[in-house]
Each structure stands twice: as structure tokens, then as C-alpha cells.
Amino acid sequence: MLDTLLEKANNLPLLPGVYLMLDEHGEVIYVGKAKKLKNRVTSYFRGEHLPKVAAMVEKVRDFNVIVASSEFEALVLENSLIKRHKPRYNILLKDDKGYPFIRIDVKSEYPTMSVSRVSSKDGAAYFGPFGGRYRTREIIDVIRNALQLPDCGRRFPRDIGRERPCLKYQMGSCAGWCLPGRESEDYRARIAQAELILQGKSDELIAQLRESMENAAEELRFEQAAALRDRIRAIEGLENRQRVISTAFSDTDAIGFCRGAKSCFTVLHFKNGDMIGKETEMFDEPIEDDAEAISELLRHYYAARGAVPRNILLPLECDDREELETFLCESSGRRTAIEVPKRGERLRLIESAALNAREEILRRTTQEQRRSKTLQWLQKALELEVYPRRIEAFDISNLGSTGIVAAMTVHVDGKPLKKAYRKFRIRELDGPDDYASMYQAVSRRLRRYMEGDEKFAPLPDLLLIDGGAEHAATARRAAEELGITLPIFGMVKDDRHRTRALVTPEGREIGISGNQAVFALVGNIQEETHRSAIEYQRSLRGEAYGSTLEKIPGVGPKRRAELISHFKSLREIRAASLEELRAVVPKNTAQAVYTFFSQQQEEKDP
Numbered sequence: 001m002l003d004t005l006l007e008k009a010n011n012l013p014l015l016p017g018v019y020l021m022l023d024e025h026g027e028v029i030y031v032g033k034a035k036k037l038k039n040r041v042t043s044y045f046r047g048e049h050l051p052k053v054a055a056m057v058e059k060v061r062d063f064n065v066i067v068a069s070s071e072f073e074a075l076v077l078e079n080s081l082i083k084r085h086k087p088r089y090n091i092l093l094k095d096d097k098g099y100p101f102i103r104i105d106v107k108s109e110y111p112t113m114s115v116s117r118v119s120s121k122d123g124a125a126y127f128g129p130f131g132g133r134y135r136t137r138e139i140i141d142v143i144r145n146a147l148q149l150p151d152c153g154r155r156f157p158r159d160i161g162r163e164r165p166c167l168k169y170q171m172g173s174c175a176g177w178c179l180p181g182r183e184s185e186d187y188r189a190r191i192a193q194a195e196l197i198l199q200g201k202s203d204e205l206i207a208q209l210r211e212s213m214e215n216a217a218e219e220l221r222f223e224q225a226a227a228l229r230d231r232i233r234a235i236e237g238l239e240n241r242q243r244v245i246s247t248a249f250s251d252t253d254a255i256g257f258c259r260g261a262k263s264c265f266t267v268l269h270f271k272n273g274d275m276i277g278k279e280t281e282m283f284d285e286p287i288e289d290d291a292e293a294i295s296e297l298l299r300h301y302y303a304a305r306g307a308v309p310r311n312i313l314l315p316l317e318c319d320d321r322e323e324l325e326t327f328l329c330e331s332s333g334r335r336t337a338i339e340v341p342k343r344g345e346r347l348r349l350i351e352s353a354a355l356n357a358r359e360e361i362l363r364r365t366t367q368e369q370r371r372s373k374t375l376q377w378l379q380k381a382l383e384l385e386v387y388p389r390r391i392e393a394f395d396i397s398n399l400g401s402t403g404i405v406a407a408m409t410v411h412v413d414g415k416p417l418k419k420a421y422r423k424f425r426i427r428e429l430d431g432p433d434d435y436a437s438m439y440q441a442v443s444r445r446l447r448r449y450m451e452g453d454e455k456f457a458p459l460p461d462l463l464l465i466d467g468g469a470e471h472a473a474t475a476r477r478a479a480e481e482l483g484i485t486l487p488i489f490g491m492v493k494d495d496r497h498r499t500r501a502l503v504t505p506e507g508r509e510i511g512i513s514g515n516q517a518v519f520a521l522v523g524n525i526q527e528e529t530h531r532s533a534i535e536y537q538r539s540l541r542g543e544a545y546g547s548t549l550e551k552i553p554g555v556g557p558k559r560r561a562e563l564i565s566h567f568k569s570l571r572e573i574r575a576a577s578l579e580e581l582r583a584v585v586p587k588n589t590a591q592a593v594y595t596f597f598s599q600q601q602e603e604k605d606p
Helices: 002-009 037-043 051-059 071-085 133-147 167-171 184-198 202-218 222-241 243-249 290-305 321-332 344-364 367-382 434-450 469-481 516-549 557-567 570-575 578-582 587-604
Strands: 017-022 028-034 062-067 101-104 113-116 125-127 252-259 263-271 274-283 311-313 337-339 390-397 405-412 422-425 462-466 488-493 499-503 509-511
Touching (some): 002 037, 017 037, 017 071, 028 071, 037 062, 071 290, 071 321, 252 344, 263 344, 274 290, 290 321, 311 344, 321 337, 367 516, 405 434, 434 462, 462 516, 469 488, 499 516, 516 557
Parallel strands (some): 252 311, 390 462, 462 488
Antiparallel strands (some): 017 028, 017 062, 390 405, 488 499
């Protein structure tokens, strides 16, 4: 089937357009756009893919394409087809999330605030969108209480004077607009103040009210001055309580995107340098690479939101950035600039958005889920037949021909299993030889398993060797000579001694730096194995030093430990002067050590 589809794709033109992947029932399961249809569609039917892409390709039985006159037309067409078909493997934001607006019927004599699903051109004033209907109603309630506007079902001026005021008037949260004698101008003035708050201009409103309060006080209208004072305090409290009220008029949105056990798309809304709101979308791993995922998410997000900011900051470059700008400008009717900042304050906004995305994934997933996802990615990247639940790693540490050791660490489900660690003293080598040492260590480990030693069971699902292709090939030869087949890879280091890639015994490198979770896991395994080998070598070195120092009369365990700790090596102790020894241990101990090594030297040089 793949060969048939590849042959069909090879006949496509090198033109922009949209492709629709179809399953066995003819249902559209994925819609994508391409600058060059032939190049993009053929890529699905050859080579390796991310897990979600591979799962989609397995279900593809046919595809259709629509040639477009430009990349922008392809983007618009793709967006339309995704909305129509809602393909299973496209990124689809939640349909029920909604981004409602606050509507004020400014043409009315007594305007009211209400929640609206969309922004219409009906002469009313719209503010938003906000994060949800509940959040929007809460904002309306806060503003009503601060400005003492009514929230009852009475209609004005029809119901003025018909009934006595409700309990809200008695509590001071409504100015009693149903009482006779209240002026509609005062009502409309407070509605105008509500508009200033929704526009993020509370400071301007407070300045106006404070001036009015001071004028009233100078004219001895103390009751009015006190009422204005209370209103100022209410608005200041509203500002302190909830700064996100001005979400609607964000100047800049910073986009964050992160892949983990799940993927997270985060939008931080900023106005005048202050963060005033945050939106997040969690979903399974997207089918596209990060740049394509962000491009598609941006379109869906702002289409659902119904409002676009003047500036959008992206964490990485998208191939269709110009088309995206045009698309968003046409959909919003205003100029929108998309930028990928490289330095300065805007870069810090992007970093903040990325941090929020990472923290959201950590908050919503368990460590077990994250480790499991990482191992799934590792299995896919290395083309392993078996899920790598148990990973063993080997490292060699040298100190001359008599100080060669190997360490084996074990990680189960991504966590170190220290009770299963093993250590090997390399024997019968004339001098340092990493390949021979690795061969011996791996052979001894596997032979112990073959002999039925429970301490060396079970076999690993994946064997990692500290070193390059030759080290991995040496380990594989040791396994094959015992009739054991294992997936074995070398851990290739960069110039800072960190694992940058895994390599097969044949020399084919598999990059892991693009997946931060896998990169961290393999790096931790490498560091842990290296640490274990170094510690074992040091312990043996200490034993060797100790055995020599034990021959010195009057030098007990405590003094031996002090000497080893200070001088680090037997050579340094032997070369130390009497004064240097006295600075570490008591005079009689220093004299005994100095005399012992002096006599040894005299025997060598008669």
C-alpha cells in the first residue's frame, strides 16, 4: 500500500496546495497544506516518523489534493477544510471552550451589560473576549458592585417608582435606580466608567473621580464627596483583585509551546508591559513538528477567540509566517505583526510563556506518565521491538594497568535501580585498553546470566555503552559470542562530556537533542554510570593506599584516612616532607610515615 501511495504522490506537481488523507472508508483523517505538494506528500510514505504520524500513515488508504494559486490560498483552504471535516489527526481545540464578550447596548437610555457569544456589528459596544462564560459573568458582577449598577430584572425607565428598592440597595451595592428622581445621565456616566475599566483605563477613571471628589469637598458637598471616595476605593480594590479584566485589549500575545507526556499551547496576554491573562490548551502529541503545530494552533485559537492582538510573539520561526499575518489581518480587520524575538524584553515574554507551558504539563501529568512517554519516544527513535523498561549502561574507568574497572547501572521504568548495579575489576590486561575492558565487562555480566546467577537476571531491554560505534560493536561481539541478541547503542559525547547522540555498532547516529525528555534521560544515565565507575575506582585506590599505609607501625585507620583525604595519592604522601606531614597528622605519626618511605627509597637506591 505504501508503495502504491508513494507512486501516486510522486506524480504530484511542485505547486502549493492542500492534501486530504483518507482511511479505508474514505473518511478524511488529516488535512495539511504544502508549499510543494509532491515533496510534502511523498515524505509521509518513506522514512521514519513520530509515533502519531506513523499511526496516521498506517490508516491511510488514499489521498486527494487541491492545488492552490498561492501559499496563502492554501492556508485559507486548509483552515476551511479542517473546520468542515474535523479530521481525527489534526489539532482541534475544544469546541465548547468559547471566548465570550461583554456587550453594552450603548444606544439604550439605560444601557445594560450582558454576556455575548460573538462580537456583532449591531451598534452595541463589545469588550473581550474573555476566558469563559463564568469568568465573564464574574467580571460583570465585580464592575456592577464597584459602580453600584443594578443587576435585577427591572427595566428602566419603565419600572422606575413601581416597587420599593431591593435588598442590594439596602446593602449599598446598588444606587437604587428604581427610585424616582434618579437621573439617567448619572446612570450613563457610570456605564461610561464601566467602559473605561473594560478598556484597561482604570487609572484614568480614578484620576477623573478623584478630581470630582476634591471639587465636591471644596464646595462643601461632603455626602457626594464621600460617595465618590467609596467608588474610588471600590475601583482600586477591583484593580488589585483582578487585573485580567482588560484581557480584551491586549497589545501583545506571547506564545509558548512544549511537548512532554502531553503537549501544551500557552498564550500570555500583555498590555503596556503587564501580563493580564493566560490561556492554555492541553492535547496529545501533535502530528506536526513544533513550527507546524504552532501555525495551526494560532489559526484555530484566534478564529475561536474572535479577536486578534496587534503583536504576536512566537517561540520559533514558522515557514508560513507571512501568510499567517495576512490571514489574521483579514479575519480581524486590523494589522497584526508576528515576530520571533531573539533578545531583550520580548524574548523574556516568550521564555515566560514557555515556562508556563512546561509547568502546566508537569502539573497535569504524573512522573510515571512522563517517564513512560519518554521511553516510548526512545523506543520509536531507536526502532526497538520491545519497550525499553530495563536499561543497563556500562562505563570504564582507568588508572594505569592495575586500576581498570567497569561499572554497570540499571534503570527500570526510567528510574535508577541501585540494588541491581554491578561493578567489575578488569583483569589480565597489560595496559589500559577500553575496548578489551568493555568486552570483558559485558562478557562477564552476560555469562553470569547464562550460568543462572539471579543477581544478573533478567537481561536488559536496551544496553547503552559509554563510547562510540567501536565500543558498541565490541559489546555486541561479546553478546553474540554467547548467543545473546540485544539492542546495543553507544553514547556519543560532545566537547563538554555530555551525551549528544546514540550510535549503532555500524556507526549510524541517532540524534536525541531535539527531544528534551529523551536527552535528559540518556544524559542522566550516562552521568550516573560514569559516577559509579569513578567511585568504584576511588574505593579500590583507597584500599591500595590503605594496604601500604597499614605496614607503617603506629598509623591507625583514622590517620590513614586523614593522609589519603589530604594528599589524594600514595605518590604525594611518599613525596611529602616531614613538615607537610606534620601539618596533617600528629608529630609521631608524621615521623613514622616519613621514616617508612625514606627507608623504602634507600633500599631502592643503595
